[in-house]
Amino acid sequence: MDVFGLLGNPVGHSLSPPMHDAAYEELGLEARYVTFEPEPSEIEDAIDGAEALGITGLNVTIPFKQDVLDCVEADDLATRIGAVNTIDFTGEGAPTGHNTDAVGALRALRDHGVTVDGARAVVVGAGGAGRAVAFGLADAGATVEIANRTASKARDLADEVPGATGHGLEADTLADLLADADVLVNATSVGMEEDETPVPAAALHSDLAVLDAVYRPLETRLLRDAAAAGATTVDGAWMLLYQGVEAFELWTGREAPVDAMNAALRDRL
Ligand code: ATR
Known part of the structure; x- marks a missing residue:
């Protein structure tokens, strides 16, 4: 029996357990996905303990994603x-650490027919999610513009991401950036x-693909505005799905049953 899990605090509303359990069921794997809520001061002990107990893989969520960096390779x-x-x-050897949020965003876009290599991309946000998406897009060959309320x-993030430029979130800045994105x-x-x-609705247009990392609710105002402008829309459940798909494939070396995982996720959203 393989045991997988999620480290976070709180993790009660996580959609990862049903999503991964659906994958095990679909492939007939003897495995379970469980949630753990260690105290922040116990995170290193939690990872050592997981290794000692023979746990196969862990996802990590708020507030531990940064702390765990120092506990793994x-x-x-x-x-x-x-x-x-x-x-x-x-x-x-030592447990290895990965960030599948970045690839999750790329796979969500590609799944909707979007070519990322050579694309002109605007990332709104420069927090944890913005960092992952910006590095992922740049690695995949996109030119990245980062816009954030705190310019x-x-x-600062743009200084770290190859070829990126940073901006504020003013309406005319966004309109300029999005015009040829x-x-x-x-x-x-x-x-x-x-x-x-x-993002003001007037800045959206039909040559855009719009991915919203927000998945509660699935139909955000941004995605409704994007659909009205004729843009391709990709909701946040796709990004959540593909970060899980990537983790599953990393741990098991098998192709993930994407449809079963997607159905389990969307049943609960
Ligand atoms: P996450 O890990 O989900 O990215 P985070 O690191 O707290 O969370 O980052 C939140 C992001 O949402 C930031 O880019 C934040 O902008 P600031 O850096 O200016 O705080 C952005 N954000 C949150 N509320 C916002 C709002 N009302 N308007 C614009 N941006 C907002």
């Missing part, structure tokens, strides 16, 4: 992002609590 992308969301215990954070990603929390959007 993080790969290059996770190190640059500064956050680990997947720990793999299957190797011979200095966008510029191919991809827009909302990596802020705007749209989660209130029916609001970080």
